Amino acid sequence: MGRTPPMRRRRLVAMATAGLVTAALGLTGCAGDSGSGGDPTYVTLITKDPDNHFWTAMVEGAKTAAKQSNVEITTAAGRDQSDADGQIRAIEDAISRGDDAILIANNGPAVNDAIKRARDAGIYVLALDTPTEPADLVDGTLASDNFEAGQLVGKWAAGALDGKKATIALLDLFADKVVTVDYQRDQGFLSGMGIDTKDRKKNGDEAKTGAYSGGDYQIACNQATNGAEDGGRSAMENCLSLNKDINVVFTANETSGVGAAQALKAAGNTGALLVSIDGSCGGVKSVTEGSFGAVAQQYPSEMGRLGVEAVVKHLRDGVNPTPSEGLDFVNTGVRLVTDKAVNGIESISSAEGAKKCW
Template sequence: MPRRVAAAALGLLVLLATGCTAQRHWGGNAAGDGEARIGLVTKTDTNPYFVALRDAAERAAQQRGAEFSALAGQFDGDNDGQVRAIENLLQRNVSTILITPNSSTGVLDAIDRARQAGVLVIALDTATEPAEAVDATFATDNREAGRKQGAYVRAALGERRPQLLMLDGTAGSTVDTYRHDGFLDGMRLAPGAPEIRGAQNVNGDQNLAQQGLENLLARTGGINAIYTMNEPTAQGAHTALRAHGTAEEVTMASIDGGCEGVREVAEGRLAATVMQFPAKMAELAVDAAVQHAENGQRPTGFTDTGSVVITDDPVPGVPSNPVSWGRQHCWGDR
């Protein structure tokens, strides 16, 4: 009889221990314990923009005494890779997940599971749809950045009627959609306008952009403007234009504001770029994560981290800063 009682007691202890383990895994994410454990999930770990964002988040976490882990998808658009990264971070018992979603909708189920587990989820750079799928978003107003880009190109064309090719990003991404729509607004063109001579999704990738523009140029001529959704796209586009012999005939601006992109502006391969500030996104998000761990406060809504046109050829009606300012505030390798 004593052996049966002892066995039952041991079994109860095992159950309690198992319950405590589960509670530490899920309930350990509860806010207010003072320990900030931050996980970052970026689209890739190769794009210089996301590298800069990751490095800024890691520095900010170290300064605030927070634990930090960083994971990424294998390529732009790798939703499954980001889902696995979120699950991995939940296993590590993080208190906050910062994520640059590959798709505005592709990782929502995983985000929902994290939030139900008590994890604070903050989107960086890329908004989700709906926006309420995350607790808060710290990002560039991408529609406004695209509008600035388009307004600059339209003004730089002067009296010439636009003959435009568009190199878009990843289909379904809010960043791509907002920049595309904002650019057309700045160009004063409606979707489907005859001035738009062709478009192709190139996933923000330099090599795909080069191939995509080569294909578009083979089908149409007389182009005087090109939309590029980011600076790697612009670099690939410039290579294609140079091979085509039309680089000097085309006005091309971009969005990012990396130091390499600023050099592209200085050297004339880009007319302008719209700088965004990934370090600011990362720093604000880490501060919010630490505050959440300390007192349970959750950030809400959208915070615009700003954008600035960088060019040494300013145009009327489009505020801008010179390349010298851009070199002082750019991100990435200087």
């Protein structure tokens, strides 16, 4: 904490080379046009992939804040949520340019060494959306409480079952790496259902049968989707081939949830309660149309905006982000969106969610 920003001369020396690399990787720049005078603050924002609305909303929130604070933003992304190498290259480029700060939604522990190098180079690094492991790898984290998000949809599913046996499909993100968002959402969901999670940092170690808060449960399958629509579809197809009676489907993100909903429809399963996490306009529409029973809505635009503001406060005033009470990160909020409210669980309707979606 409290690092001195890199010397501007390093930026000037590296500018020509960095410009070529930036063009090759498809990076874009956004210069702030107001705020404090003097040299701009240079920030690189690195997201998980370039196209998902969650990440584009984060970028837009950051750019809006940048325009108000004389911040110049370079944006970069992994090829998709499995791509650590693309993020590592973006970090190395930020070091070469002599950027003041990096905001990153990291694609897993393979990125950790590059983050360490950036901090060793004097760059202020904040994590957005995805906490690092360990948490103090970065100077601070601004994120939704992903465990809480999972709990919300888990409590809703348990209540909506109204005592029926839960035959559950768990559609997580990854099978080849451990990412905090993945296990936090999964374990939060199970906790919300009232199922013992054993190790909250590990997916798949819970008992496959037992009791949830409303009755008996069986976990029919646990499949990885890579957070993709086709991954969600094929994972759901695999699960239905194992147990056609699945009536609860947890998807770790809405993109995979769309694919899961397609597979359920094709199989003629119209009664399963499908829940997900994100809160995009597409996800909220799926609640309105009934293919999703509930979603936990997060606010990536706020993460981007608050991330830029936190960088400015630190570099110009020496102020660091203060974690929310009881957490090791700044909680940017989450709300349950459903049109089938369950007693005792605070929620908003899809009409209200549409006003806050991205």
